[in-house]
Amino acid sequence: MPPASDASSSPVAITLPDGSVRQYPGPVTGAEIAASIGPGLAKAAVAIRLDGGEPKDLSRPIDRDTRIAILTRDAPEALEIIRHDAAHVMAEAVKELYPETQVTFGPSTETGFYYDFARATPFTPEDLARIETRMHEIVDRDETITRAEMERDQAAEFFAERGEKYKAEWIHEIPKGEAISVYRQGDFTDLCVGPHLPSTGKLGHAFKLMKVAGAYWRGDARNAQLQRVYGTAWATEKELKQYLFQLEEADKRDHRRLGRELDLFHQQEEAVGAVFWHPKGWTLYRVIEEYIRERLKKANYVEVKTPQLLDRSLWEASGHWEKFHQHMFTIVDEGEKRVLAVKPMNCPGHVQIFRQHLHSYRELPLRMAEFGSCHRNEPSGALHGIMRVRAFTQDDAHIFCTEDQVTAESVAFCDLLQSVYRDFGFKDVSVKFSDRPPTRAGTDATWDKAEAALKHAVEAAGLPYTLNPGEGAFYGPKLEFVLRDALGRDWQCGTLQVDFVLPERLDANYIGEDGQRHRPVMLHRAILGSMERFIAILIEEYAGRFPLWLAPTQAVVLTITDEANAYAEEVRAACAAAGLRVGIDLTNEKINYKVREHSLAKVPALLVVGKREAAEGLVALRRLGGKDQENLALGDAIARLKQEAAVPSHAAAVTN
């Protein structure tokens, strides 16, 4: 239907993505353009893009010549709108069912949406089921969604009158001059920038409420706690099903489940936030530690070990006491009247070693590494399996260098880190650049210098990064290298921090070319971050099926009857002599049972021997997950496994 043109309007020319141009007598909406192209498009349309900009509502009038694209349900951008609408439909359902509830914020997320509600009584799982049912009803009602703009005061009054004090408060935060828009669907009106679907029916039914959790108003723990209801939403039922299936699969890779099933480690109430490493887990740990040690050695690091307990005065000097003493474990030495802190990090200790000599600029950069065992009294709610613990070990190092060396050292570190991640099989790592936090040590001039140096370094390393404003350490800006777990949660592993502050506070010096004392710069850096966390991520990445070089047990020799026992022992001994981590299973069970047992234990290679193999000096090699086996001479089998089990850094040429 062509729009009615009024006297003041002039014709509008709309260019479609295929280059064709359509003329309209006056202002026209996206919905009208879609309808004029065809009823199919009108039905599928969810939003419109003007001049390649952000998606807008289909109901917005367009009064000038422009290029447009009609976004349909299957467009990637449409999903975000669908999810955002799901949040609004949920809010409408909640307001209908529990009118005393106040609404606050409800954005889309990576897999769905949430909405934060203020309500005195908590939502129960039964409430969630009721809300979800009502949401489906609202979709079936197919309520028209309309956008309107309001004056600031008028909008504030509107929401205040309805008892929505959070919304009213927020309106005052919106920058002056910015339009204040509200969206209406049925009896529900929400303050929102949009865009939204034309009607609730367009949302469809591919959504599900997942969980309810606490969340603070405006993300600040000092504010009221709201109830956040999470949901997932998709364009199609099939995608929803697929997502729910993926969640189940991810749960099977959870490091806590696999840690128990594979007998790698355990945790218990008497040592909250700490790890009991079992023999297999500790084997994995040591393989990784040894690998890193080799890499660092080749990159010209030296390794040190510093004390677990250090006097409070040292932490005061470094500035950690002021900022973190509540999270430090302390010990009062009654006899000496001293307060000692269990080290939460290694840098002050490393500076003490540095200070024991007078260093020449010729000795820099000095790269000092430590597998530093640290304790931090993390808040109970932060603990998470072995990913977030109170007792952990960092693959830590501090590079003492001159200002001129910062870039080259940073680039070398970024290369080393990427090479290490590649060896472990991680391909996509995201990098965040965190700049000065609100509370910090050091002058603004120092921060300007440190941030510029780090930015220059990350760019020189050729790494794409996103900005993470205000999230730097108190003594310097940092790069964070982030890996993702099986459930899609991001965990910081590697880090690189430029620090001009601690050398000053802890009085580290070197003698320059000019014969004068100078402050070194400290680069704080870790690749794996926490050994515990990194191992957890590895477990999930591989779902417990480690590559041969990492597998705690690389092979097990299985006998078919006890007549092969002596030969099996010979095979085991030969494997062990070749440096393989090998076990043997002489139990009186059927071969089917043994294969199943060791397959479930995710042993990568099974060497089956019976009478035939014993007679001919063979083994039947069966690989984890394989359907069949291969008969090989014992020596060939060992040579093959040994080659595959080589630690990557030892096999490949290393440049760092």
Place this chain on the structure above:
RNA sequence: GCCGACGUAGCUCAGGGGUAGAGCAACUGAUUCGUAAUCAGUAGGUCCGCGGUUCAAAUCCGCGCGUCGGCACCA
């Protein structure tokens, strides 16, 4: 730390005011077997802890502790 859910055998879970249950695992015995579960038997419990209600509590109530999911925190 905050909000919510949960805590029963080594594991996965059922039971829900009146004698503590299953499968798998463990142990014992038999079976000598050719690539993802051989058969039979035995044993196994502070139902997270402490209080309370009750003739009677694993079960209901309160308080702790822990775990899980978020939020906040993360040198």
